[in-house]
Amino acid sequence: MAENKNISENIEEYLEVLYRNGSNGEQVSTTTLSKDLGIAPGSVTQMLKKLEDLGYIKYTPYKGAVLTHEGMKIAQKITRKHRILEKFLLDVLKVKEENVHEQACEMEHTLSDEAERALCTMLRHPDLCPDNHIIPACNFDFGSCQECFSQKDFDQIMNRKFNLLSVSELTSSTEGTVSFIRGSSELLDEITDLNIKVGSHLTYEYNDNRIGNYYLVTIDDEELNISLEMANNIFIRI
Structure with a gap:
């Protein structure tokens, strides 16, 4: 069954900012966090020490913080809810674009996993929020959206x-x-026509392998150019 862990809104906000600035394991500085959150550096440092004690980050004084596996899981989950809500508020409810971010911030902490899944289905599995940022994958244990759609009973869904x-x-x-x-x-x-499927081994060489809106990847020893849309929607285990 999909899990339901109670994490404070303050912690979720910190993890969300860490994810936004360091989703691929980059170290995020105290200065960056202080600026993004509008909080004094001293207070940020205290919270980082707390987050490290909770196992959500690895913190190096004077350098910054990196999300752990558990921290990344929480950060992706809250970021996903925020960006799906932005999409829903703008595209469906026609909320003014300048108000979308703030309202999504208020709603993201209380949106249930079940409601998030329903929104995703209604919006037809969106990959980008209104600001063109990637919407993270759900944390449900499916290989594709079609598998998710075929499971009607939410209580039977397991977490990845x-x-x-x-x-x-x-x-x-x-x-x-x-x-x-x-x-x-x-x-x-x-994607299947390119012989890309769940279980394929993917290699991506950063910097050298982006050609305009295409990405050069190696799939099971075969080099392929994939479109930006495919790159937004093919997820690898990290």
């Missing part, structure tokens, strides 16, 4: 035990196993 990043989120040379493909059956068919 590992974290994912889309190809387009990678900011360093990375390799991993394709573990989730998001999107419509049409997009899934296009």
Whole structure:
């Protein structure tokens, strides 16, 4: 069954900012956190020590913090809810664009996993929020959105035990196993036609492998150019 852990809103905000600035394992400085959160550096340092004690980050004094596996899981979850809510508020409820971010911030902490899943289905598995930032993958244990859609009973859904990043989120040379493909059956068919599937081994060489809106990746020893849309929706286990 999908889990329901109670994490304070303050902790979620910190982890969300850490994820926004360091989703691929980058170290985020105290100065960056202080600026983004509008909180004094001394207070940020105290919270970072607390987050490290909780096992959510690895903190190095005078350098910054990196999300742990558990911290990344929470950060992706709250970031996903925020960005899906932004999409819903703007596209469906027609809330003014300048008000969308603040209202999503207020709603993200109380949106249930079940409601998040329903919003995702209604919005047809969106990959980008209104600011064109990637919406992280859900943490449900499915290989595709079609598998999710076929499971009608939410209480039977299990959580994934590992974290994912889309190809387009990678900011360093990375390799991993394709573990989730998001999107419509049409997009899934296009990806399958390239012989990319759940279980494929993917390698991405950062800097050298971005050509315009295409990404050069190696899938099971075969080099392929994939579109930005595919890169947004192919997720590897990290």
